[in-house]
Structures are given as structure tokens and as C-alpha cells.
Amino acid sequence: MTEGEGATEERPRLKEYEGEGITVTFEPRRCLHAAECVRGLPEVFDTARRPWVLPDAADPDRVAEVVRRCPSGALQYHHRPEDAVAEQPDSPTTVRRTPAGQLVVRGDLLVTGAHGDRHETRAMLCGCGASGNQPYCDHSGPCAEPDDDDVPEER
Known part of the structure; x- marks a missing residue:
């Protein structure tokens, strides 16, 4: 099936939080509330604040490290500039x-x-x-x- 064929649900909603050195994306429907993000970097991830993600509140490498702890994949990241390497997959799978x-x-x-x-x-x-x-x-x-x-x- 190609995109659009037989799909009756709306496309996944993706929220983007841009920072100077890293952009964090969040897909709410995939979040299972493991809370790895808020425990790992509460200065960046705070569900009581709007916006709840402030990527510039910590070093971009540290933000990336904490995002990789998200077991559901609801949080993702890519470094700036746009052509920089995004998250590398674990190997082996x-x-x-x-x-x-x-x-x-x-x-x-x-x-x-x-x-x-x-x-x-x-x-x-x-x-x-x-x-x-x-x-x-x-x-x-x-x-x-x-x-x-x-x-x-x-x-």
C-alpha cells in the first residue's frame, strides 16, 4: 500500500521544537509516558510548561542522548544545520x-x-x-x- 491508499486515519501529528544546535520532534500518539525525558533532563523536558520542550536549555549532545532513551520513538531529533547527521540506529538491531x-x-x-x-x-x-x-x-x-x-x- 502506498501513502494515501486505503488510509482512513489522519496523518500522524508531529510537533517540532527548534533549537540552535538541535531540533526535537514529538509525536504525541506514540508517547507511552515512560518519562525518560523528564527524568533525564527536566530543564529541557517539563510537561507543566508550554512549550514543554526547550532544546536550547542543555547541550545538544546531552539532549540527543536523553531523546535516544525514549523507548517508543515518540521523541526524535536532528542536529543543525539541516544536512547534519540525524540519530544513528543501534547496531545490531x-x-x-x-x-x-x-x-x-x-x-x-x-x-x-x-x-x-x-x-x-x-x-x-x-x-x-x-x-x-x-x-x-x-x-x-x-x-x-x-x-x-x-x-x-x-x-
Whole structure:
């Protein structure tokens, strides 16, 4: 299926937060509230503030490091200038199933969904089939269990 064919949902909404040395993007529907960002750099990521992301509040390399902790891939980044290298995928690619059944995938990924193919470096994919944001997990099925809110660090 190509983009636009058979797609009845609206395109994913992406918010962009530009800084001098780094731009952070956020896709709200993919956020699973692991809170790696707010724990890692509260001066940059503060959900009580608008805008909630201030990329210039810390060194761009540190911001990138914390964004890479986001297990769902809801947060992404690219360095400035625009032609600079974006996030590099993990190698080798890893797939880990959480106790609730989600698939935590990191690497050089091509994920096919309702809006066609997307190149990804991190994703949390639905393992139970209940997600309304397929193929990504949205905690609408068994994976919404409270004891699975924290995703363990990658090994």
C-alpha cells in the first residue's frame, strides 16, 4: 500500500521544537509516558510548561542522548544545520518483548503502518493487537497493566 491508499486515519501529528544546535520532534500518539525525558533532563523536558520542550536549555549532545532513551520513538531529533547527521540506529538491531507483550525494537527499521513506510530507529510495537495506533503500542490492550509502565534499560 502506498501513502494515501486505503488510509482512513489522519496523518500522524508531529510537533517540532527548534533549537540552535538541535531540533526535537514529538509525536504525541506514540508517547507511552515512560518519562525518560523528564527524568533525564527536566530543564529541557517539563510537561507543566508550554512549550514543554526547550532544546536550547542543555547541550545538544546531552539532549540527543536523553531523546535516544525514549523507548517508543515518540521523541526524535536532528542536529543543525539541516544536512547534519540525524540519530544513528543501534547496531545490531534488537527486539525485546516486555512482560505485557509489547515489542521494543531498536535499530535500522522500516515500519509499515496506515500511512505507509516510515524509517525509524526506535519503536514500541503492539504485541496484543488491541492498539488503535497500529503497528505502534498505545496501551489500549493488556499492555496497559500498571506494573509495565517502566521499560527496563536496554542491555
